[in-house]
Amino acid sequence: MNCHSPYLQQRGTDLSRRWFLRECGLGLGKVGLASLLGGRAMASDAFAPQPAHFGGKAKAVIHLFMAGAPSHLELFDYKPTLVKYDGKPLPPSVIGGQRYAFIRPDANVMAPQFKFARHGQSGMELGETLPHLAKVADDIALIRSIHTDQFNHAPAQIFFNTGFSQPGRPCIGSWATYGLGCSTQNLPAFVVMSTGAGISGGTANWSSGFLPTSYTGVRLRNQGDVILDVANPKGVDTRLQRSTLDTIRSLNEENLGTIGDPEIRTRIDSYEMAFRLQSSAPELMDLKNETKATLDLYGCDPAKPSFARACLLARRMIERGVRFINIYHEGWDAHSDVVGNHRSNCQATDQASAALVQDLKQRGLLDETLVVWGGEFGRTPMVENNPTLGRSQGRDHHPQAYSIWMAGGGIKGGITHGATDEMGFHVVQDPVHIHDVQATILHCLGLDHERLTFEFQGRRFRLTDVFGNVVKPLLA
Numbered sequence: 001m002n003c004h005s006p007y008l009q010q011r012g013t014d015l016s017r018r019w020f021l022r023e024c025g026l027g028l029g030k031v032g033l034a035s036l037l038g039g040r041a042m043a044s045d046a047f048a049p050q051p052a053h054f055g056g057k058a059k060a061v062i063h064l065f066m067a068g069a070p071s072h073l074e075l076f077d078y079k080p081t082l083v084k085y086d087g088k089p090l091p092p093s094v095i096g097g098q099r100y101a102f103i104r105p106d107a108n109v110m111a112p113q114f115k116f117a118r119h120g121q122s123g124m125e126l127g128e129t130l131p132h133l134a135k136v137a138d139d140i141a142l143i144r145s146i147h148t149d150q151f152n153h154a155p156a157q158i159f160f161n162t163g164f165s166q167p168g169r170p171c172i173g174s175w176a177t178y179g180l181g182c183s184t185q186n187l188p189a190f191v192v193m194s195t196g197a198g199i200s201g202g203t204a205n206w207s208s209g210f211l212p213t214s215y216t217g218v219r220l221r222n223q224g225d226v227i228l229d230v231a232n233p234k235g236v237d238t239r240l241q242r243s244t245l246d247t248i249r250s251l252n253e254e255n256l257g258t259i260g261d262p263e264i265r266t267r268i269d270s271y272e273m274a275f276r277l278q279s280s281a282p283e284l285m286d287l288k289n290e291t292k293a294t295l296d297l298y299g300c301d302p303a304k305p306s307f308a309r310a311c312l313l314a315r316r317m318i319e320r321g322v323r324f325i326n327i328y329h330e331g332w333d334a335h336s337d338v339v340g341n342h343r344s345n346c347q348a349t350d351q352a353s354a355a356l357v358q359d360l361k362q363r364g365l366l367d368e369t370l371v372v373w374g375g376e377f378g379r380t381p382m383v384e385n386n387p388t389l390g391r392s393q394g395r396d397h398h399p400q401a402y403s404i405w406m407a408g409g410g411i412k413g414g415i416t417h418g419a420t421d422e423m424g425f426h427v428v429q430d431p432v433h434i435h436d437v438q439a440t441i442l443h444c445l446g447l448d449h450e451r452l453t454f455e456f457q458g459r460r461f462r463l464t465d466v467f468g469n470v471v472k473p474l475l476a
Contacts (some may be wrong), residue, residue, distance in 0.1 A: 003248060011168065014255065020216075024356075026247040028233050039444070043324075044249070045167020045179045047177065047182040047189045047214070048163070048181045049180065049181045049182065049183055050179065050180050050181040052090070052179075052180060052441075052445065052446025052447060053446055053447055053448045053451055053452075054446050054448070055446055056410065056443065056444055056445045056446025056447065057121055057178075057286070057367060057368065057410030057444060057446075057476070058368055058369060058408070058409030058410055058444040058445050059320065059323075059368040059409075059413075059445075060318050060323050060324065060325070060368070060369050060370070060409075060414065061172075061176060061324050061325070061368070061370045061371075061373050061441060061445065062311075062314045062318065062324075062325045062327070062356065062369060062372070063173075063324070063325065063326050063327070063329065063372045063376070064327050064329070064353055064356075064371065064372065064373040064374075065157075065160075065161075065326060065328045065329070065375070066329055066332050066339075066345075066349070066373065066374060066375040067153070067157060067196070067199050067200065067201075067328050067329055067330040067331075067332065067375060067376070068153065068197075068200075068315075068330055068332030068333035068334075068375060068376075069153070069156075069332055069333060069347070069375040069376050069379060069397065069402070070154055070332045070342065070345070070374075070375050070378075070379075070402075071101050071334060071338055071342060071378065071379035071395055072144070072378045072401070072402045072403040073095070073112050073378075073379060073381060073395070073424050073425065074112060074113050074114050074127055074129070074338060074339075074342050074379075074406075075126070075127045075130060075342065075346075076114055076125075076126065076127065076142060076144060076403035076423050077144050077403050077420060078116040078125055078127070079112060079381070079420075079422060079423060079424045081422040081423060082109055082110070082111045082112055082381055082423060082424065083112070085110040085111075085423075086109055086111035086212070087107075087108050087109065087453065088108060088109055088339075089106040089107065089108055089109070089382075090105075090106075090109055090381065090382060090423060090425070091388045091461075092106075092231060092350075092447055092469070094190050094421070094423055094425050094426075098400070100240070100396045100397070101152070101397060101398045102335060102384055102386060102389070102396050103380065103384045103386075105381055105382075106128075107380075107381055107382035107383060107384070107385075109382055109383070109423075110380060110381070110382065110383035110393070110395065112127075112415050113130055113338055113339045113393075114127040114128045114339075115127070115128045115136075116128065119134035119135075119137040120137035120138040120414060121138055121414065122137055122138050122414035122416070123413065124138075124140075124142055124414065124416055125416075126142075128242065129342060129343055129346035129347075129350065130266075130346060130350050131350065132198045132350045132351045132353070132354035133350055133353060133354045133405075135354055135358075136357045136358060136413035137195070137414065138353050138413055138415075139329060139361065139408075139413040139414070140357065140405045140409050140411075140413055141355050141405060141406050141407065141409040141411050141412055141413060141414075141415050141417060141474050142403060142405045142415070142416045142417070143404050143405065143406070143415075143416075143417045143418055143419060143437075143471075143474070144227070144401075144403045144416060144417065144419055145291045145401065145402060145419060145420065145427040145429060145430050145431050146374070146378075146401070146402050146403060146404055146418075146427075146433075146434070146437065147399065147400055147401055147427050147431055147432070147434075148160070148350075148376065148377050148399045148402075148433070148434050149399065149434070150165050150375070150376070150377065150399060151397055151399050152198035152397065152447050153201070153333065153376060153397075154200040154201045154202070154204075155201075156201075156376035156377050156399070157199070157201035157205055157302065157376045158201040158215060159203045159376075159434060160376050160420070160434055160437075161201070161204075161206070162204070162205075162207075162209065162463070163435060163438055163464055163465050164465065167207065167209075167389070168204075168207075168210070169207075169209040169210070169461070170207070170208050170209035170210065170211045170454070170461075170463070171204075171205060171206050171207060171208070171209070171216065171217070171347065172324070172438060172441060172442075172463060173190040173192075173206060173215075173217050173323075173324035173325075173326060173461075174190065174206075174208040174209065174211050174215040174216065174217070174392045175211075175442070175447075175452060175463045176187040176190070176206070176323055176324045176442070176445055176447070177190045177215050177323050177324060177453070178211055178215050178442075178448045178452075179270055179442075179445070179452050180207075180323060180445060180447070181323075181372060182321060182322070182323045183321035183323075183456065184320055184321030186320070187284065187317060187321070187322050188217075188218035188294040188322065189215075189322065189323045189324070190206070190215065190216070190217045190218065190322075190323060190324045190325075190326075191217065191218055191219075191220055191317060191324070191325050191326070192206045192217040192218065192219040192220070192316075192326045192327075192328070192411070192447055193219070193220050193310045193313070193326070193327050193328070194219075194310075194327070194328040194329070194330065195305065195306060195307040195310055195327070195328070195329050195330070195348070196307075196328070196329050196330035196331040196447075197330040197331050198330060199328050199330055203219075204221070204234055205326070205328070207327055210454070210456040210457075210461070211454060212262050212263065212265075213263060214265070217324075217326060218271075220313075227341060238376035247276060251304055252264055252267055254443075259271060261299075263459070268467075279343075282465070283321065283328040284313065284316055284317065285313065287300070287302040287309075287312065288302070290302070290312065293398070294312070294359065295312075297355045297358065297359060298311060298312045298351065298352045298355040298356075299351040299352060299355070300312050300352070306348070306352075307327070307329050307348050307349050307352050308351065308352035308355075310327045310352075311327065311352040311353065311354075311355065311356045312352070312359075313357075314356065315356060315359050315360060315363075315365075316329060318360070318365055318369050319363075319393075325409055326408040328434050329345070329348065329349055331344075331345055332345055333377055334379065334394050334395055335389075335392035335394040335396065336384070336390070336392055336393065336394040337392070337393055337394060338379070338393060338394050338395050339393065341394075353373055354370060357371060357407050357408065361377060361408075362473065366408035366409075367409070367410075367453070368408075369408050369409050370406065370407075370408055370409025370410065370411065370441065370444045370445070371406065371407045371408050371409070372404065372405075372406050372437075372441065373404060373405050373406070373430075374402075374404025374405065375402070375404075376402070377397040377398060377399045377402055378399070378400075378401055378402025378403070378424075379395035379396065379398050379402075380396045380397070381395075381398075381399045381423045381424050382394045383394050383395065384394070386474070396427075400425060400426055400427070401420045401424060401425060401426055401427045404437070406474065409444045409445075410443075410444040410445065410447070410475055410476055411474055411475065412473075412474060412475060413476075415473075415474070416432065416476060417430055417473055418430040418432055419470070430473070432471055433467065433468070435464040435465065435468030435469075436468055436469050436470070436471050437471075438463050438464050439464050439468035439469060439470050439471075440470050440471045440474060440475075442463065443475075444475075445469045449462060449463060449464045449468055449470075450462065
């Protein structure tokens with residue numbers, strides 16, 4: 001972690017020790033290696049639990065990423081002034097020099113397409129397509145002042161997850177598992193699932209970047225085999241497989257002792273994890289022991305892949321010690337028919353998102369599990385109508401302002417933080433940058449975003465680069 005010397009971060013602790021033993025000519029290389037690998041056949045030191053920088057309240061994170069960018073104006077940030085300007089262009093003073101991909105800056109305003117109401121003791125104002133979230137309004141913190149540097153989907157998604165707009169940096173889940181390790185030996189420390197259409201940012205969203213690849217998110221499929229190519233071929237029983245793996249491990253460990261490449265350790269760990277997943281993954285995915293009340297709470301049909309099923313599986317992973325879980329639900333890119341798009345996506349996600357908060361709370365897990373919900377940017381107050389592309393009544397990309405919510409894991413419930421102007425165009429109160437969100441997530445885990453670093457190519461890197469502040473008003 002950050003307490004390691006730059007040399008050990010770059011070369012690896014095992015390598016430096018073996019180098020010392022070998023170069024001293026003591027003939028103790030194999031003894032030293034055996035000592036280092038003692039007890040690691042089933043779990044790598046990479047994921048051994050590590051002390052946090054301080055006492056963070058969250059032990060794990062479930063990140064519900066709404067890929068495609070939901071409209072804050074339809075869901076979280078009601079603007080009656082847009083009703084007044086409906087069908088008219090925004091004043092030039094609001095637009096400034098902003099340019100857009102698919103609409104002209106003088107495009108007409110579109111009023112909010114859904115009704116809003118206040119909920120809970122906090123009086124949190126939410127759109128009518130979020131009736132289930134409304135039931136847990138007092139458990140969530142709604143942030144209406146998020147802004148990002150990125151305008152297009154792939155770079156914005158990668159930026160939210162890695163703190164950089166191009167592939168190659170470690171994502172939040174990788175940093176969290178690098179910093180804290182994991183308490184499970186039978187499941188990956190960092191798991192990724194997805195529902196809906198394709199993810200614009202692709203695997204860069206859950207990549208370990210320049211960290212060892214053992215910290216990369218492991219993608220679990222939502223149907224069929226949980227992980228491809230894990231099942232044994234016909235004629236290969238457990239005894240033969242174990243014997244084969246032991247032989248391969250022995251050869252890899254010998255190679256590791258000679259070369260010292262940490263990626264060889266990753267290979268060893270991958271084989272062992274795949275072996276354990278053959279029993280642990282089917283048990284995880286088998287929902288027959290879940291009560292009907294729980295399945296109904298999520299709106300989950302165990303036989304059908306869905307966002308609801310993914311959320312229920314996430315809760316089960318939390319119970320089994322998984323550190324970080326990403327669930328991507330794609331399809332929010334409403335360049336046309338924002339009403340139909342958001343109604344459909346809310347039907348797919350609202351009940352399960354709220355159920356996850358409720359279920360974690362009733363099981364005593366919410367206080368130690370941070371749940372984050374949101375997309376990569378917002379949507380424009382102006383309408384997108386483009387007959388050439390067959391688009392009408394949609395909204396374009398909007399990086400200047402949008403909303404996300406967080407719950408549990410050290411976050412104060414029942415609060416609304418930040419505000420946008422009367423058009424929902426610019427942040428005017430308590431701005432929260434993406435780096436601030438990242439810093440806050442790490443803080444809830446007990447990690448200081450300025451101290452959690454890794455040396456690569458002569459420079460110390462961190463998730464938030466050289467930016468970011470913890471959003472202290474959100475903390476319980």
